[in-house]
Amino acid sequence: METYSITVYETRQRSAALDEFEEALRYSNLRYSLRDILSTGAATLTNLQQALEKSMQVCSLAGINSNEHFKPLYVFDPTSGLTHTDWLMSKKGFCLMMMHLPLNAQTARWLWELADV
Numbered sequence: 655m656e657t658y659s660i661t662v663y664e665t666r667q668r669s670a671a672l673d674e675f676e677e678a679l680r681y682s683n684l685r686y687s688l689r690d691i692l693s694t695g696a697a698t699l700t701n702l703q704q705a706l707e708k709s710m711q712v713c714s715l716a717g718i719n720s721n722e723h724f725k726p727l728y729v730f731d732p733t734s735g736l737t738h739t740d741w742l743m744s745k746k747g748f749c750l751m752m753m754h755l756p757l758n759a760q761t762a763r764w765l766w767e768l769a770d771v
Contacts, residue, residue, distance in 0.1 A: 684725055684742035691751065696760035705754035706741060712750055723747035 688702050697705070706724070713720035723744040730737045743751065749768050755761045 680722060681725070681742075683744045684723075684747075685745065686743040686748040687727070688741045688743075689729075691755075694760060696758065696764070697755045701756055702751070705751045708754040709747060709750035723750075 710720045710724060724747050725742045727740045727742050728737055729740050752764050752768060
């Protein structure tokens with residue numbers, strides 16, 4: 655015998671203010687950026703892009719919404735007239751990035767500090 659389930663759909667729409675608040679809360683947790691890591695000289699842009707892809711893949715495989723931890727930020731450079739993409743990250747996103755960078759003295763120090771968290 656075939657059984658059916660009843661699905662209840664909520665007819666009340668969410669408030670735009672509530673959506674904006676949730677977005678602002680998510681944005682406030684994104685405190686790290688690729689630019690910060692790149693400026694230390696610990697990794698190249700190629701290394702960072704590969705680490706970012708692997709970190710987002712980890713989120714996907716773990717069933718985590720990567721948008722909660724990684725957000726693109728488009729930066730315009732007026733001197734060159736070019737726009738490039740930086741990425742804002744949560745602390746967990748930053749830690750995932752550090753785990754996927756090539757090992758050198760700087761990343762080793764960061765990993766050591768992260769192991770203490």
